[in-house]
Amino acid sequence: xxxxxNVQVQDHSGVLVRVAGLFSRRGYNIxxxxxxxxxxxxxxxxxxxxxxxxxxxxxxTKQLYKIVEVLKIQDVTNDEFVGRELLMLRVQANKExxxxxxxxxxxxxxxxxxxxxxxxxxxxxxxxxxxxAIEEAFRPFGIQEMKxxxxxxxxxxxxxxxxx
Amino acid sequence: MAxxxxxxxxxxxxxxxxxxTVFSYPGGAVLGIFEALRNSKQIKNVLTRTEQGATHAASGxxxxxxxxxxxxxxxxxxxTNLVTGLATAYMDSLPVIAIxxxxxxxxxxxxxxxEIDITGITRPIVKHSYLVTDVxxxxxxxxxxxxxxxxxRPGPVLIDVPKNISDMECTAEIPGTINLPGYKPTxxxxxxxxKNACKVLQEAKKPLIYAGGGVVSAGAEELLHELAHRLDAxxxxxxxxxxxxxxxxxxxxxxxxxxxxPAANLAVTECDVLLAIGARFDxxxxxxxxxxxxxxxxxxxxxxxxxxxxxxxSDVPIVGDAAAxxxxxxxxxxxxxxxxxxxxxxxxxxxxxxxxxxxxDSLRFRDVIGRLNSLTRGKVVVTTDxxxxxxxxxxxxxxxxxxxxxxxxxxxxxxxxLPSAVGAQLAAPDELVVCVTGDGSFQMTMNELATAKxxxxxxxxILSNNSNLGMVRQLQKYYVDNNYFGIDLEGNPNFxxxxxxxxxxxxxxxxxxxxxxxxxxxxxxGRLTLVECIIPKEEMVYPMVLxxxxxxxxxxxxxxxxxxx
Numbered sequence: 147x148x149x150x151x152n153v154q155v156q157d158h159s160g161v162l163v164r165v166a167g168l169f170s171r172r173g174y175n176i177x178x179x180x181x182x183x184x185x186x187x188x189x190x191x192x193x194x195x196x197x198x199x200x201x202x203x204x205x206x207t208k209q210l211y212k213i214v215e216v217l218k219i220q221d222v223t224n225d226e227f228v229g230r231e232l233l234m235l236r237v238q239a240n241k242e243x244x245x246x247x248x249x250x251x252x253x254x255x256x257x258x259x260x261x262x263x264x265x266x267x268x269x270x271x272x273x274x275x276x277x278x279a280i281e282e283a284f285r286p287f288g289i290q291e292m293k294x295x296x297x298x299x300x301x302x303x304x305x306x307x308x309x310x
Numbered sequence: 311m312a313x314x315x316x317x318x319x320x321x322x323x324x325x326x327x328x329x330x331t332v333f334s335y336p337g338g339a340v341l342g343i344f345e346a347l348r349n350s351k352q353i354k355n356v357l358t359r360t361e362q363g364a365t366h367a368a369s370g371x372x373x374x375x376x377x378x379x380x381x382x383x384x385x386x387x388x389x390t391n392l393v394t395g396l397a398t399a400y401m402d403s404l405p406v407i408a409i410x411x412x413x414x415x416x417x418x419x420x421x422x423x424x425e426i427d428i429t430g431i432t433r434p435i436v437k438h439s440y441l442v443t444d445v446x447x448x449x450x451x452x453x454x455x456x457x458x459x460x461x462x463r464p465g466p467v468l469i470d471v472p473k474n475i476s477d478m479e480c481t482a483e484i485p486g487t488i489n490l491p492g493y494k495p496t497x498x499x500x501x502x503x504x505k506n507a508c509k510v511l512q513e514a515k516k517p518l519i520y521a522g523g524g525v526v527s528a529g530a531e532e533l534l535h536e537l538a539h540r541l542d543a544x545x546x547x548x549x550x551x552x553x554x555x556x557x558x559x560x561x562x563x564x565x566x567x568x569x570x571x572p573a574a575n576l577a578v579t580e581c582d583v584l585l586a587i588g589a590r591f592d593x594x595x596x597x598x599x600x601x602x603x604x605x606x607x608x609x610x611x612x613x614x615x616x617x618x619x620x621x622x623x624s625d626v627p628i629v630g631d632a633a634a635x636x637x638x639x640x641x642x643x644x645x646x647x648x649x650x651x652x653x654x655x656x657x658x659x660x661x662x663x664x665x666x667x668x669x670x671d672s673l674r675f676r677d678v679i680g681r682l683n684s685l686t687r688g689k690v691v692v693t694t695d696x697x698x699x700x701x702x703x704x705x706x707x708x709x710x711x712x713x714x715x716x717x718x719x720x721x722x723x724x725x726x727x728l729p730s731a732v733g734a735q736l737a738a739p740d741e742l743v744v745c746v747t748g749d750g751s752f753q754m755t756m757n758e759l760a761t762a763k764x765x766x767x768x769x770x771x772i773l774s775n776n777s778n779l780g781m782v783r784q785l786q787k788y789y790v791d792n793n794y795f796g797i798d799l800e801g802n803p804n805f806x807x808x809x810x811x812x813x814x815x816x817x818x819x820x821x822x823x824x825x826x827x828x829x830x831x832x833x834x835x836g837r838l839t840l841v842e843c844i845i846p847k848e849e850m851v852y853p854m855v856l857x858x859x860x861x862x863x864x865x866x867x868x869x870x871x872x873x874x875x
Contacts, residue, residue: 155492156492159443160439163433201619204619205616205620208615208616212437212614212616213492214437214490214492214493216492217491
């Protein structure tokens with residue numbers, strides 16, 4: 147099954163390669179890997195979606211911990227969490243389709259961020275399945291270009307502010 | 311620090327870390343580092359004949375001394391030549407520090423002369439690596455590198471230093487403490503788990519200890535000795551753990567694995583509790599893992615949590631330092647007796663020599679090693695290369711010197727024997743160092759004879775010459791139906807002339823009757839020595855567990871059938 151790992155790392159150069167390299171070297175499959183800054187300078191957060199049974203995930207976690215820059219790993223798969231991906235679509239928007247596309251955007255509560263004579267750029271955030279549904283809904287109009295990020299995830303509930 | 315440049319800071323930091331020897335090969339990108347090295351009163355520089363030799367020498371040095379071994383190479387090809395040695399050290403968890411020169415940081419990425427991304431190339435085979443971008447990071451980086459290399463599960467650390475960085479002025483001090491928030495190796499074992507393990511051990515009827523290289527790197531030999539006596543449990547070792555039990559008391563039953571001692575392999579198969587300490591259930595140890603220690607409750611002690619449950623599920627996992635955990639176990643354990651079990655194992659001991667066929671007129675390498683063992687009482691440092699001679703050395707040489715058996719176990723690196731002997735001899739200048747090698751392996755790094763000669767190292771090279779790649783021959787015999795191909799070492803040099811060229815004492819050993827006389831003379835002559843043993847290519851290593859079979863299903867020489875029906 148798919149597991150979602152939140153990994154805190156020191157943002158030294160090379161740490162992304164170390165993490166990604168570990169997955170290929172040990173034969174684990176990354177579905178997505180998203181990395182970015184956190185509230186603490188010097189610390190980045192990676193959200194890694196990886197396929198595997200419990201034994202594989204245990205090994206992945208232990209091997210990740212051996213990377214000197216890896217500070218903390220949280221498997222949030224079974225926790226209450228909010229997970230979001232970002233999708234951008236350039237969809238063909240001919241005169242006769244424009245209204246219907248705008249209507250669809252309202253239904254999905256997503257934004258049109260660029261309007262051209264024959265196309266729109268649409269921005270959507272949501273869960274993996276919502277974005278998949280959006281992709282399907284717009285496919286009949288003609289998707290000219292599509293980009294998706296991986297998942298970022300945050301657990302629900304209170305968290306004490308850092309002491310520093 | 312007094313006014314110094316980056317290169318001088320590197321050497322000052324090495325000195326502060328207690329380094330007394332570096333194995334090196336110079337070049338354009340490390341000129342500054344060599345200039346600083348020239349002025350060091352503490353550090354002896356050993357110029358090897360390739361950078362690969364330098365890494366192997368550093369790991370041999372590390373194995374014997376227990377300290378980190380240091381090697382230095384230049385950028386580009388110098389750095390790429392370190393790869394095999396770093397991988398060897400990584401697989402065998404040896405603390406090696408490699409310092410490489412790099413092109414100037416302003417030139418990185420331009421495919422400059424002798425530029426190579428060595429941190430990228432070595433990333434999967436080092437414990438950690440640094441590309442230094444600020445001269446004032448150097449003291450901290452080197453301090454951290456020694457700490458990382460030698461603590462937890464030891465391993466190699468690479469430091470890549472651009473040429474301009476080593477020339478810049480360094481104003482940073484050597485830090486007093488280390489701050490690595492993501493690196494906190496577990497030292498003390500979990501008390502409750504230790505208690506559980508002791509309970510399991512106390513109830514065992516047929517306990518067996520399976521000791522690996524972790525016992526050696528933790529310096530837990532004496533504690534293991536006490537543990538074996540307390541539990542009345544025999545000790546089987548891995549190749550890396552060959553010197554983990556340097557005692558003569560009847561508990562040691564030899565190496566286990568696909569060429570292991572029958573007593574050890576049968577004991578693993580029958581034991582009811584298997585206590586693995588500092589060992590990682592490698593496939594050469596377990597053979598068919600589904601048939602490994604099926605009767606046993608497995609207690610796995612290892613400093614690396616990732617090893618636990620990796621190959622074999624363990625019933626009682628304990629993460630921590632082998633010495634610390636054994637010490638804690640000894641607090642709980644009551645003396646036990648397992649007379650019947652011990653007697654059963656004793657009855658298997660003769661199977662080791664029975665695995666081989668009738669004595670013939672020709673020289674057998676196992677007799678050479680057996681006599682070496684008797685004549686030295688196992689109290690010399692032995693290094694090996696990789697192949698049949700290595701397994702014969704593992705079977706017939708019982709190491710009675712702590713840290714006295716040096717071999718490439720995980721990676722199986724041919725060409726390891728001689729350069730690691732150079733490092734070992736420099737770490738133990740007053741002891742005998744014997745390099746057991748084969749004609750294939752020896753020719754891979756024979757150039758290091760020059761290093762040995764230059765430093766007057768009286769290494770004894772015992773060469774098994776069968777004019778063949780014997781271990782591959784053995785694999786072709788069993789796995790490709792005797793279709794021998796690509797293994798005939800035709801074109802071998804005249805080894806007597808090689809010995810002469812390097813001012814070595816030379817002995818040719820062809821007659822079984824001459825073994826004692828030749829070995830006695832060779833060991834006592836005080837010189838760099840080559841003993842060439844002429845071995846028939848048909849000689850194989852037994853027992854052998856074929857692929858897919860369990861450890862108790864061993865092929866032996868006499869009739870190619872299992873050792874025990």
